[in-house]
Amino acid sequence: MSERLLYSLEDAAKQLSVGKRKVEELVAADELETVKIGRRRLVPSEALDDYIERLRRSA
Template structure:
């Protein structure tokens, strides 16, 4: 066995290990960007930087609007943005008093695969 054969075998083994971890379906192509309209509660908790229990409490109290699809609870993207805007307005005012505009959260949340 030549040194080149061993190198090719190692490269193939690495490729097979990596390719088994990657979902190669059409929605996961490199560079493709997908925007979600509805977010699972766990993802919302992660985006807000809070725990799952806190995210569920925000939904239960009505502070964060959500919808049900079957048995799953989802948070619309605009409801997430509205909640952050409301928090910002409550804690920092409308931004005019300080002479600076409030940070924009208009851009949709991108999920890169």
């Protein structure tokens, strides 16, 4: 998707063209992987790619 390795929840939402709340729901439902660095929760770029691929396969 991009050269960035990690995205904030807000930036991940922008990449997916959804709201931050939707990303929070995906994280809570274990549909979108995150990592924690300090107090920050970040979404790896690979997790975004994996999520999009799962959406494509289910369509």
